[in-house]
């Protein structure tokens with residue numbers, strides 16, 4: 001029965017926390033294997049992607065408000081961390097700061113755009129994103145289009161970045177689980193299902209959407225900040241560009257929107273595609289994503305997680321059938 | 327006793343057509359009031375405006391003496407006004423239990439420490455769908471969806487319940503059980519305005535009846551009088567030859 005399959009919450013299954021913790025432990029122990037610098041880099045970028053993807057999903061998945069504009073927050077986070085570090089702040093203080101800046105920005109974006117619904121909201125976020133990119137391209141204080149360099153007077157230690165990325169991704173997943181199980185998360189689900197019916201049940205859709213937007217923006221900004229420190233150089237095209245916003249949206253769509261693990265899987269898949277395929281076949285980039293999204297929409301709107309669930313149901317049914325006495 | 331709800335000169339125009347035209351009435355606490363009228367009379371529109379889903383063109387709504395004229399729907403719910411929809415609007419991705427939980431946790435009494443599981447069960451038992459608690463809302467039959475709609479609305483703990491044709495499309499037997507349910511809800515202290523086309527249902531359940539026709543209030547009074555009111559008969563059956 002499909003109703004029974006929907007997660008009954010961790011409280012009902014205390015063992016459900018084990019696999020994620022084991023996964024976290026394995027990833028934390030992975031560097032012991034002396035992976036090459038390039039593998040560590042791919043994993044680091046994947047963690048950053050996952051954090052942004054999981055963040056986006058809180059608004060786009062849980063609340064069903066599809067935004068193409070998350071490059072705004074990723075970029076703001078990247079620039080906040082970059083400027084913060086250059087001004088002498090401890091890098092680890094710049095990440096919450098990036099989150100706070102983005103959360104504030106999310107209010108500015110959300111206050112007018114959440115008056116719009118469905119496709120109109122999505123279209124408005126494209127406009128906001130492009131406008132921000134143009135502003136940043138012309139902002140002299142951060143070097144405009146030619147970009148901004150971070151200078152740190154400590155040696156570069158790749159593993160420190162690896163663990164920062166891993167912790168951020170874990171934090172994002174943890175937060176997403178907490179949101180999902182909370183009263184707030186129930187309200188977001190109600191809004192996603194039917195905003196008017198939600199309001200008729202006492203949910204304040206505007207306030208809850210603003211809240212989801214702020215949490216999602218903060219996580220995405222922290223991801224941008226962690227990325228910026230690693231890259232040590234950022235420019236508006238890279239962190240504020242429209243493809244960045246589309247990328248953040250694609251990950252949860254690939255993995256399975258509106259689930260806990262879909263955005264994690266999608267972030268992983270995306271990280272690998274970006275690093276392996278795009279590096280080798282740069283011209284195939286957009287074509288690849290275009291085809292992927294079309295396949296998902298046509299055959300499995302639930303993404304990878306949807307596909308897994310369907311396969312599991314199929315296998316269970318086959319097994320049941322084969323148990324029948326002939 | 328002061329009125330729980332007063333509606334004063336309420337008018338709603340949809341590009342020329344007056345769905346409601348200077349409608350005024352008062353509802354006293356504890357009553358079940360029937361709201362009847364032919365198709366298109368403006369009953370659902372009236373509910374939408376009281377619940378805050380639509381703004382009126384003009385007129386005034388007072389709830390417990392306070393101005394609720396252009397109140398936001400969720401604020402109306404928090405104050406204790408809740409409506410069922412003529413066409414049920416369940417949360418389709420949720421189970422029956424979760425549907426009810428939304429109303430409990432966001433309604434008039436969203437308080438923290440409480441036994442949610444028990445409260446949901448009580449409401450589901452009251453409307454008679456406790457056995458479906460873990461079913462996905464998408465899988466429910468029309469009759470069960472009507473009950474779920476009522477359960478969702480009751481979960482917000484309304485003081486004034488606006489019931490829009492909860493019995494339409496149900497069998498006689500199902501209708502009797504819903505009517506019994508409304509009487510029980512009223513006995514528990516909830517005031518009800520009840521829209522219904524079936525006059526027998528209205529007569530057997532309501533203390534007071536308001537009749538709408540073409541957006542105008544045609545008459546109001548005790549059900550027995552309304553049944554014999556010539557204007558009401560005319561609106562329903564057409565002018566006798």
Ligand SMILES: Nc1ncnc2c1ncn2[C@@H]1O[C@H](COP(=O)(O)OP(=O)(O)OP(=O)(O)O)[C@@H](O)[C@H]1O
Nearest residue numbers: 340343345363364365366367368369370371372412
């Ligand atoms: N959103 C709208 N836009 C335009 N006209 C509308 C709208 N909503 C309702 N109307 C019109 O207002 C009038 C009253 O409609 P309403 O739904 O309130 O009637 P009702 O009494 O509930 O009818 P029924 O018994 O069929 O449910 C109808 O003529 C309807 O066509």
Ligand SMILES: [Mg+2]
Nearest residue numbers: 369370371412
């Ligand atoms: Mg109606």
